[in-house]
Amino acid sequence: MIAKIVSSALAPRPAVNKALLNYTGAHVSGSTATTEFCWVAASDKDLETMRVDGTDYRTIWLNEDGESVDVIDQTLLPHGFEVLTLKTAEETADAITRMVVRGAPLIGATAAYGMALAMRQDSSDDGLKRAVALLIASRPTAVNLRWALERMEKLLQERSPSERAAVAYDEAARIADEDVAVCAAIGDSGKPLFDDLRGTRGSDSPINVLTHCNAGWLAAVDWGTALAPIFKAHRAGIPVHVWVDETRPRNQGASLTAWELNKEGVPHTVIADNTGGHLMQHGEVDLVITGTDRTARSGDVANKIGTYLKALAACDNDVPFYVALPSSTIDWRVRDGVRDIPIERRGDDEVTHLTGATADGGIATIRVTPEGSPAANYAFDVTPARLVTGLITERGICEASEAGLTKLFPEAEAA
Ligand code: MRU
Helix, strand or coil, X not given: CCCCCCXXXXXXXXXXXXXXXXXXXXXXXXXXXXXXXXCCCCCHHHHCCCEECCEECXXXXXXXXXXXXXXXXXXXXXXXXXXXXXXXXXXXXXHHHCCCCCCHHHHHHHHHHHHHHHHHHCCCHXXXXXXXXXHHCCCCCCCHHHHHHHHHXXXXXXCCHHXXXXXXXXXXXXXXXXXXXHHHHHHHHHHHHHHHHHHHHCCCCCEEEEECCCCCHHHCCCCCCCHHHXXXXXXXXXXXXXXXXXXXXXXXXXXXXXXXXXXXXXXXXXECHHHHHHHHHCCCCCEEEECCCEEECCCCEEEXXXXXXXXXXXXXXXXXXXXXCCHHHEECCCCCHHHHCCCCECCCHHHHEEEEECCCCCEEEEECCCCCCCCCCECEEEECHHHCCEEEXXXXXXXXXXXXXXXXXXXXXXX
């Protein structure tokens, strides 16, 4: 059966806490970055977040029992909207592996909450090590997973076992709140691209932007990365139309991006994955914005399989190709993305089978390939920096290069 939208049974996501946003700003300006780079603007605009049928939501929040963690079950979208409650670190790792939650920033935030659940179960030194090992193995490509776990582990190692659970819950909430503020700032960094396009064209015809996979609020805690500038432009009254790549094999574009754009009232059209090149040749795409799961310090970007082909088509047609990311997605240890970013291979059944809604309101999974034909499921590819027009970050837009990134994030070089 199609799961129903049961809004009344759902706890609305907690309101963004202004004090926390201010705390985050102070935290960043207190590091080696100067206040010029402080990315948190705790204005009322930042508090306007994403809604599902009129209710504000995040993708993850603390359950009202104060211990377990609630997430939107993304495997059911767009045909059902349900919340899943995670009670243990094992359930959390499983939710990441099964893509109940997915998207680099959300994977990081979920892993942080997984550490909090783990510390409730066993806060000993061994328990800490085991939890990190369990969660780090849940998915390989998105570096936010490692980023969040290293941050949690470092903090928890400094505390006694009796303090660890409380500290872990606080830090996980901080990571989630920071992600909201960072993604809102990515939206602000990217919105001027739409202002400029509107200025140069001098008409009210919509700006056509193409996106691949899902890098909206479902992929983060709120706002999203690639979709944040689109949401901000749309809310500012700029006419926007989004070409949504379906994104086989998991169909994150068709199922998740289209659902988000629908809920937000942003005009869009879902297209088969191979359509983008044709549209670009015919002037139907003004810019491409995608997300990334791991960005090398060189500016190479790993993203959902098929992104590289869109970048090639964009380059051939002089269409600007931007990638939006929070700095937690930069892997400063990797220089050559094609060589060194691990590419997840998932089950072949995601290629051989499709799941969707039937005419009578059920959900069915069907096989689309002949029995006996082998399949391969590479989940990500790497787009070399030379094909990327710019990186949209919480501190502004930079060139996709080591020089561009270190200019915006000088503290990384010092570390
Ligand atoms: O396999 P997923 O769905 O976790 O892939 C992640 C993505 O949604 C993307 O590739 C996305 O564009 C980057 S994460 C904001």
